[in-house]
Amino acid sequence: MVFHAARRRHVLDAEHEGLVFGRLDLRSGQVLHVGRLGVRGERAEPLVIDWRAPAAAAFYQATAAEPRDVVRRRMISSSGERVTRIEDDLLDPAAAPEDMRVVGDGALLASLARATGRGMRDIVATIQREQDEAIRSPASGVTIVSGGPGTGKTAVALHRAAYLLYSDRARFAGGGVLVVGPSGVFVNYISSVLPSLGEETATLHSLGSLVEGLNATRSEPAAVATVKGSLRMRRVLERAVRDAVPDGPTELRLLYRGELLRLDAARLDRIRDRALPRGARRNEVRRAGIDGLFDALWRQARDLRVGGLPSQPDFEDDLAERPEFRDFLRAWWPRLHPRHVLGWLARPDRLRRYAEGILSRAEIRLLSESYRRLAEDGPSIPDVALLDELDELMGRPPRPARRRRDPFQVAGGVREVTTTFDRRRAARDAAGRPEDYREYAHVVVDESQDVSPMQWRMLGRRGRLASWTVVGDPAQTAWTGDAEELSRARDKALGNRRRHEFTLSTNYRNSAEIFAVAAEVIRERYPDLALPTAVRSTGVPPVALTVPAAELPATVTEATRRLLSEVDGTVGVITPVPRRDEVTDWLAALAGPRLQVVNALQAKGMEYDGVLLVAPAEIRADSSAGVRTLYVALSRATQRLTTVDLTEGSDTGPA
Numbered sequence: 001m002v003f004h005a006a007r008r009r010h011v012l013d014a015e016h017e018g019l020v021f022g023r024l025d026l027r028s029g030q031v032l033h034v035g036r037l038g039v040r041g042e043r044a045e046p047l048v049i050d051w052r053a054p055a056a057a058a059f060y061q062a063t064a065a066e067p068r069d070v071v072r073r074r075m076i077s078s079s080g081e082r083v084t085r086i087e088d089d090l091l092d093p094a095a096a097p098e099d100m101r102v103v104g105d106g107a108l109l110a111s112l113a114r115a116t117g118r119g120m121r122d123i124v125a126t127i128q129r130e131q132d133e134a135i136r137s138p139a140s141g142v143t144i145v146s147g148g149p150g151t152g153k154t155a156v157a158l159h160r161a162a163y164l165l166y167s168d169r170a171r172f173a174g175g176g177v178l179v180v181g182p183s184g185v186f187v188n189y190i191s192s193v194l195p196s197l198g199e200e201t202a203t204l205h206s207l208g209s210l211v212e213g214l215n216a217t218r219s220e221p222a223a224v225a226t227v228k229g230s231l232r233m234r235r236v237l238e239r240a241v242r243d244a245v246p247d248g249p250t251e252l253r254l255l256y257r258g259e260l261l262r263l264d265a266a267r268l269d270r271i272r273d274r275a276l277p278r279g280a281r282r283n284e285v286r287r288a289g290i291d292g293l294f295d296a297l298w299r300q301a302r303d304l305r306v307g308g309l310p311s312q313p314d315f316e317d318d319l320a321e322r323p324e325f326r327d328f329l330r331a332w333w334p335r336l337h338p339r340h341v342l343g344w345l346a347r348p349d350r351l352r353r354y355a356e357g358i359l360s361r362a363e364i365r366l367l368s369e370s371y372r373r374l375a376e377d378g379p380s381i382p383d384v385a386l387l388d389e390l391d392e393l394m395g396r397p398p399r400p401a402r403r404r405r406d407p408f409q410v411a412g413g414v415r416e417v418t419t420t421f422d423r424r425r426a427a428r429d430a431a432g433r434p435e436d437y438r439e440y441a442h443v444v445v446d447e448s449q450d451v452s453p454m455q456w457r458m459l460g461r462r463g464r465l466a467s468w469t470v471v472g473d474p475a476q477t478a479w480t481g482d483a484e485e486l487s488r489a490r491d492k493a494l495g496n497r498r499r500h501e502f503t504l505s506t507n508y509r510n511s512a513e514i515f516a517v518a519a520e521v522i523r524e525r526y527p528d529l530a531l532p533t534a535v536r537s538t539g540v541p542p543v544a545l546t547v548p549a550a551e552l553p554a555t556v557t558e559a560t561r562r563l564l565s566e567v568d569g570t571v572g573v574i575t576p577v578p579r580r581d582e583v584t585d586w587l588a589a590l591a592g593p594r595l596q597v598v599n600a601l602q603a604k605g606m607e608y609d610g611v612l613l614v615a616p617a618e619i620r621a622d623s624s625a626g627v628r629t630l631y632v633a634l635s636r637a638t639q640r641l642t643t644v645d646l647t648e649g650s651d652t653g654p655a
């Protein structure tokens, strides 16, 4: 009880901006207050209803056409303990008492006009009906939410995670909720939303940090990411994990009772092949390799009529004790880590051998080029899914079970006095999730349009027992590979669980003026695409500049300075992938908490008050997905957008 009371006090003490944000006046005369968490009075009477409780659903779902017994809905904004604004909707005027006051309009618009901070904010006070339906969709199966830029898909995904944790805490907090986003920059941006809703237990990861011990942040050009993301890579890796260790021993020589026993390279390869039938995991079947060696050496010793040859088990024991035999084993069949084998792909001759007949020559060249600096640069984001696949293909050597220390042991033979509750809690703490935990009860995938087939396999391994929430917008994908293969991989990860689909239709982020520019770009390529409607107009049109290459640094710096002075919140400078570092250097003097420089792939899912887009034509020309990536970059700003393009023919790319 003390533990639970302390936890509850911590939650109540946490500085939640605006504990109460809504009030419903019902036809019956009853008044309900809706807030971030449920609060009861001294006699356990409800004072505030948690926004996720069924009784609060009317706050989000009631409309004038369907008032659901609500006469007046009031949104309450506050700062600390002071109410700063109230906004009412009169939903059922006929049922309103004479003296009912109705105040203000536009709580949603007021909240949208607030300056953007470094982190995303929760939207509990202004969740819209179509969003609410997706948030409260059934806990089982797969909930799929689609919609254009700024329609609140990320917000919905995170609020849904909070909703699930509330509605079935034992199942979701116990099993764990995993939230996956495309990049570290993005995961940082969304990381404060769940804690602001009082939920600290979800696990957040980017696609580059999903594998234990890794935190890759390097994006790759679309063409490379597409090859690395293709399911054909699995076949390439299958060949790699069966290959001999580079620079490993090419023969085994042992002097046994005066006779030389010898196994040559071809023989060793055959033994390895036999010990590794298709589907066997190399790190788990080392014993079969050793047995193969023993058998071959034993047969040879017998054929050579070695004098005084003992029985086969004794012969094997003799060998096993010889240091040179053990050294050989360590070199010939080492415990392989996925990163070792990925390193083998950096050797062009090996890569060609593994990929022949599976990838085209051009694709092999692309891979080879990308792995040239693997040792220096470390794995990229698409490599992480390959490392996870290698881990799956090779397995891990069986680990001896470790004995757990008794947490209540005070001194030798003396145990603390404990209660059943203490012991149960200790057992639960000891079962804390390991870093490569895979049995999540729910997996949320954000920006799912950018998850490659190999990445879907990686996610699928962590969600075998899970229900899913998958949000994304196909028009924003950077994937240029086989669409059919992608949907096959996705279907396999999600399994044949029941699907619930939702579409969001209002763009809450961009001003109408900014979204018009983004819409024009994507419409050119996809004239029939259904686009969301931007609800807010600022009257400020985007600025488009074109300058010769020599003036690019000065223009970018000046335009960034101007944006920083024009908006109160954040400014994002979005660059083509290869230009990010140089642009960061140009802007060193302006660096500060309000400014962030990201490349066009890192910009996925992000939001800034002002955006400066560098060299949009280069982003568009990058690959066949360029126009979609440009559409993403153009739809990141809430207030101001400036683009700086290069005069034609004035530049050949980044310095």
Ligand SMILES: Nc1ncnc2c1ncn2[C@@H]1O[C@H](COP(=O)(O)OP(=O)(O)OP(=O)(O)O)[C@@H](O)[C@H]1O
Pocket (backbone or CB within 6 Å): 108, 111, 112, 121, 122, 123, 126, 127, 128, 131, 147, 148, 149, 150, 151, 152, 153, 154, 155, 156, 473, 508, 509, 604, 605, 606, 607, 635
């Ligand atoms: N109901 C709402 N009330 C207030 N703000 C909202 C609401 N819905 C969305 N927003 C705001 O709109 C912005 C865009 O939301 P979000 O990032 O979730 O959109 P998205 O669909 O994931 O966008 P994209 O696909 O472009 O990444 C955020 O600032 C979010 O807080």
